[in-house]
Amino acid sequence: EAQVTQNPRYLITVTGKKLTVTCSQNMNHEYMSWYRQDPGLGLRQIYYSMNVEVTDKGDVPEGYKVSRKEKRNFPLILESPSPNQTSLYFCASSLLAGPRDTQYFGPGTRLTVL
Amino acid sequence: GQNIDQPTEMTATEGAIVQINCTYQTSGFNGLFWYQQHAGEAPTFLSYNVLDGLEEKGRFSSFLSRSKGYSYLLLKELQMKDSASYLCAVRGGFTGGGNKLTFGTGTQLKVEL
Numbered sequence: 001e002a003q004v005t006q007n008p009r010y011l012i013t014v015t016g017k018k019l020t021v022t023c024s025q026n027m028n029h030e031y032m033s034w035y036r037q038d039p040g041l042g043l044r045q046i047y048y049s050m051n052v053e054v055t056d057k058g059d060v061p062e063g064y065k066v067s068r069k070e071k072r073n074f075p076l077i078l079e080s081p082s083p084n085q086t087s088l089y090f091c092a093s094s095l096l097a098g099p100r101d102t103q104y105f106g107p108g109t110r111l112t113v114l
Numbered sequence: 115g116q117n118i119d120q121p122t123e124m125t126a127t128e129g130a131i132v133q134i135n136c137t138y139q140t141s142g143f144n145g146l147f148w149y150q151q152h153a154g155e156a157p158t159f160l161s162y163n164v165l166d167g168l169e170e171k172g173r174f175s176s177f178l179s180r181s182k183g184y185s186y187l188l189l190k191e192l193q194m195k196d197s198a199s200y201l202c203a204v205r206g207g208f209t210g211g212g213n214k215l216t217f218g219t220g221t222q223l224k225v226e227l
Contacts, residue, residue, distance in 0.1 A: 033213075040219060042201070042218055042220060102147065106156060107156050108155070
């Protein structure tokens with residue numbers, strides 16, 4: 001089954017404790033992206049990657065890091081989480097072959113930073 | 115920059131038709147997407163428009179006017195399961211690797227009996 005998976009699905013942590021949210025897709029997609037979703041603000045892009053070892057900032061990259069060492073994986077790293085990073089996070093992926101290429105979203109990770 | 119507006123909430127009756135509007139102002143345009151999102155779940159793709167006109171897909175249709183910066187999503191024969199948030203998203207030009215989506219804040223649709 002074609003899918004995007006994220007782990008963990010739920011996480012409660014404390015300020016300053018480094019964490020990683022994993023994202024993996026099995027569709028051989030070149031493009032992967034991380035979004036956060038907050039009430040009244042919609043989905044906002046954090047980082048994206050166009051292929052292995054190619055990553056760039058989205059609209060809200062502060063406090064986050066990413067890596068793309070393999071095509072299927074795109075982890076999101078919070079080196080020192082803060083309460084304002086409490087949010088619902090989605091990973092998405094798509095082909096880059098043409099204009100109709102749709103982004104497919106993972107199930108989401110609900111993060112609470114105390 | 116990008117600015118996308120859509121109504122916050124709408125209510126409609128089961129079996130009826132509802133139209134959800136989206137207006138956008140973007141620097142560059144390379145397609146408009148509609149996604150459906152049930153509470154706490156992932157957005158799922160509904161439709162895509164890049165040229166002016168209507169795209170029909172079963173009970174769902176989407177319309178685009180690029181000159182007016184306007185789109186709508188039309189849902190027919192509403193069912194209770196259509197109660198969800200509907201997200202309008204614009205892919206703008208060559209920013210974000212040419213595939214960046216900018217989302218509106220979503221329209222929460224409630225379908226009533």
